[in-house]
Amino acid sequence: LALASPPAALGRGGRGLAAAYLWVKVAEVRGLPPSSRPPFKVCVKVGEQSASTGPSHPKADNGMSAALHKVCLEQLEQGRPPQDVAEGLGLQLLQVLAKGQATIPSSADVRVAVQRACEDRAATDPFFEEALTLLIPDPASAGGSVKVSLVLLDKRGADLGMVSFAMSDLLNAPGLALGGTVRLRPIDADIRVSLRLRFLEP
DSSP: OOOOOOOOOGGGGGGSSEEEEEEEEEEEEEOOTTTTOOSOEEEEETEEEEEOOOOEEOOOOOOHHHHHHHHHHHHHHTTTOOOHHHHTOOOOOHHHHHHHHOOOTTOHHHHHHHHHHHHHHHHSEEEEEEEEEEEEEOOTTTTTTTTTEEEEEEEOOOEEEEEEEEEHHHSSSSGGEEEEEEEEEEEHHHHEEEEEEEEEEO
């Protein structure tokens, strides 16, 4: 999304701009309690305007090198517990379990372990990687006092946590953009987001 700096019309006759586009990308949330109820959604609110992401999903594991893949399979085939393999090779348990499921498809224990690991990850570290766009009133007309709020909701619509950004900070940010990992309160989980603003001519 191309960004535009506030045009000169911003202060012309005290009228300000007619509207702006707010672009919000929600990447992921990390550190939720295992008892949380997925899938989750993130609702973005600016005044009376709001938009929500689609349902969250577990983040896919990064791949492993061919050499590491070979060692992992050899140790699983020798009957070494997946947890020990993961710790010994510095891998995530879900990566090892997925390899075990492919190598030993008849193992009910491995299948159950994979399912549980996926469920745990869906509950504690939901992944979104979704961008939302809101058409909002001129954020400068209120002196930048408007806030951008992000609210995390569970599958029942219960409010788990929120974080707010002052619009004045976004207006003063280089390139009209903010981003990073911030804390959701009161649930004490981290959310990784990016915000960008684009002004429209009146």
